[in-house]
Amino acid sequence: MDGTFDIKAEMRDIGAAARAAARELAYASSEQKDMALSAAAQALWDRRAEILEANAADMEDARAKGISGAMLDRLELTEGRVRAMVEGLRAIAAQPDPVGAVLAEWDRPSGLHIRRVRTPIGVIGVIFESRPNVTADAGALCLKAGNAAILRGGSESFRSARAIHACLVDGLRAAALPQAAIQLVPTRDRAAVGEMLGMVEHIDVIVPRGGKSLVARVQAEARVPVFAHLEGIVHIYVDRAADPEKARRVILNAKTRRTGICGAAECLLIDRAYFEAAGAPFIADLIAAGVEVRGDDSLQALPGVVPAGAEDWGREYLDSIIAARLVEGVDGAIEHIRRYGSNHTDCVITEDDAVAARFFERLDSAILMRNVSTQFADGGEFGMGAEIGIATGKLHARGPVGAEQLTSFKYLVEGDGAIRA
Structure with missing residues (x-):
């Protein structure tokens, strides 16, 4: 599909599928989500040879382009790094489901009983650069929090990300969850990023994960709200x-x-x-x-x-x-x-x-x-299993963004025929 399709139309189709999947995920059981994550983790390990082969091809291209040693380190996958992805997915599966958790509960003299409960955000768009493991981390965290994910990886990690994404889809299939719950943008064309930044009807929040130029572009152009992951100075x-x-x-x-x-x-x-x-x-x-x-x-x-x-x-x-x-x-x-x-x-x-x-x-x-x-400074080390990024803004999510930070909340109000004077 890479480079051979109408990007605008394809991205709108991806967005519509993600929105439909998000509605179903919002009430998916904890057992289903955890089954998907566990099955995806097993698929990653079973198919590690394919993943490492894809990564070797990405590494070869990156070296030919003269990419720096530090960036090559971010791109490279080893069996140990695949194992870390597997452990991360299993750790996320083992965590409590944040969706439906009661954050606060109180009664009013008017007869109202009020609860504030966690709820999924909806559709999360994640734009990242060279680190292919973000495919697994971001997809898993979004799923755990009941969100659909649209992932757009960097061109350097294109093959690696596709191989990892295939394992996440295996997990969704095993748990009978919609395969559109975790989608990977199937093109290297940077125009796809521009489309994502304007998809207000399909995407609820964008998470940029990359260098200064990427984050600056996202913040300057996005019409969708952004969880900023700025430079680590x-x-x-x-x-x-x-x-x-x-x-x-x-x-x-x-x-x-x-x-x-x-x-x-x-x-x-x-x-x-x-x-x-x-x-x-x-x-x-x-x-x-x-x-x-x-x-x-x-x-x-x-x-x-x-x-x-x-x-x-x-x-x-x-x-x-x-x-x-x-x-x-x-x-x-x-x-x-x-x-x-x-x-x-x-x-x-x-x-x-x-x-x-x-x-x-x-x-x-x-x-x-x-x-x-x-x-x-890492969500895994903070006990979150993994992270989707380190948010440096002050609204909603801040610091390592794990599954809990990928939720919003709603108020549930009950009474017994109460009326307001």
Whole structure:
């Protein structure tokens, strides 16, 4: 189908099918949804050879295009990563069904009994780039929350996403749920994105999962509401009361475990008092691990540090590069993060409870951490099974978006012939 059909007409058909499926999913039983997820997980594992073969073809094309090493890491699937997808789907299946949960319940003197209950949003459009595992994560989370999903993956992961999507359809079929509950846009043509952004009659919310240019386009052009997943401009602040060994362990992991994910550290802020007393051995650790450290004037004297430019503050590298500078205590760190951060994830390393409390209180990032690697900024690590993204806005969903965050609510009001005076 790729490139051989009328995109506008095809997308409208996809949207209409998703809307019909969403109406059926809204009252699907928990057992049906969990059966679909469990069957999809088994299909992923049984068909892992097909998935890895498709991914190998995607990787070959990506290398031929000269895509960066960090982006190749995001695209690559291994048996271990397929296993992680399988475990994620099973974890989502094992969670309580959010649909129908009573959020609040009360009685009024007028004789009304009122309940606020969770309800599916409807149809979720997910636009993502190179990470093929988002196909499984997003489809599964939408299904668990009773939503239909329209998934549009990046051109680099086209074959991988199709192979994964086929397993999700196997799961829907096994549970006798509509196969249109999880649809994958069957074209690389970027015009499909534009169509999705205007499909207000078929899509209830768009979730962009990708780089700055994708999110900027979605926010600028969408007529459909958006859960924004902005850049992960992730800061780590090393306070004067930091434990040196904790600092070294956390910083190295936060930057180097996987450089291409949104939770990777991108800027290191060091309390001047800490630096003058203990130096910065974690910078030597980073350089030894192959990370390019771009430092301010004070740090350029350290072996291996290269000069930072103005463009290095507030930058998401998604690569083996990190910016570093000295700041004047926690307030200096807060000032820098407020100016250059993206409200995604920021971390303080300190043994001083008052400093940690000030950092937590005066910053408004979706995720704030203390003495832990920012690589934990992930819905799976938060116990959500997986995530559809890290929402950096302030309305509805914020932080890791799991199944619960993909619901809305409605009020159920009952009485016994009550009338209003």
